[in-house]
Structure formats: structure tokens, C-alpha cells
Amino acid sequence: MHFIWSLIVGGVIGLIAGAITSRGAKMGIISNILAGLIGSAIGEGLLGHWGPQLAGMAILPSIIGAVILVLVVSAIFGRAKN
Template identity: 70%
Template sequence: MHFLWALIVGAIIGAIAGAITSKGKSMGWFANIIAGLVGSAIGEGLLGHWGPQLAGMALIPSIIGAIIVVAVVSFFVGRSKD
């Protein structure tokens, strides 16, 4: 059950990051989950486990990490289409 909550929260975190970076429309739900989970790991690794937590993820560092992931991935994906 915890795994399912982690996927849902990861999708929400990825969607928030996509909306903040204005790249959310081009990302699907699977990419949102991946960005949220990877961003959570990166954000918590860089910034620690502070702030409100949901499904074992610190939300603020996770969102910041997901923004970084979305920005970096969209930079490289956008670059390869030129």
C-alpha cells in the first residue's frame, strides 16, 4: 500500500514541477511519476528531509528536486529536436 501512495505522491510532485516549469503539458502521467520520484530522491539528498511529509517524501525538497529534473530533461530533450 505504501508503494501505491508513493506513486500517487510522485505523480503529484511531478505534475507540480511540470506546471511550475511550464513543461507539464508535454509530460504524460508516467513521466510525472518518474520526475516526482527521481526529483524526490535528488531534492531530499541535496536539501534533507524537512517540511511536511507525505508517503515518506518531504514535499518541499521533493518539489524542488523534481523542478531540477524536469528542467534538465527538457533542456536536453528540447536540444535534441533542433
């Protein structure tokens, strides 16, 4: 059950990161979940585990990490298309 909550919370975090960066329309459900889960690891690694937590993820650092991840991935793949 914890695994399912992690996927749901990861998806919401990825969705928020996509909305903040204006790249959410290009991201699908799987991309949102991956951005949220990986972004959570990045954010918590850089900023720690402060603030409210849900499904074992600190929400604010996770969103910041997901925004960083979405921007970096967009920059890499945006350049590869040109």
C-alpha cells in the first residue's frame, strides 16, 4: 500500500513541477511519476527532509528537486532536437 501512495504522491509532485516550469503539457503520467520520485530524491538529498511529509517524502524539497530535474531534462532534450 505504501508503494501505491508513493506513486500517487510522486505523480502529484511531478504534475506540480510541470505546472511550475510550464512543461507539464508535454509530460505524461509516467513522466510525472518519475519526475516526482526522482525529484524527491534530488530535493531531499540537496535540501534535507524538512517541512510536511506525505508517503515518506518531504513535500517542499521534493517539489524543488522535481522542478530542477524537469528544467535540466528539458534543457538536455531541447538541445538534442535542435
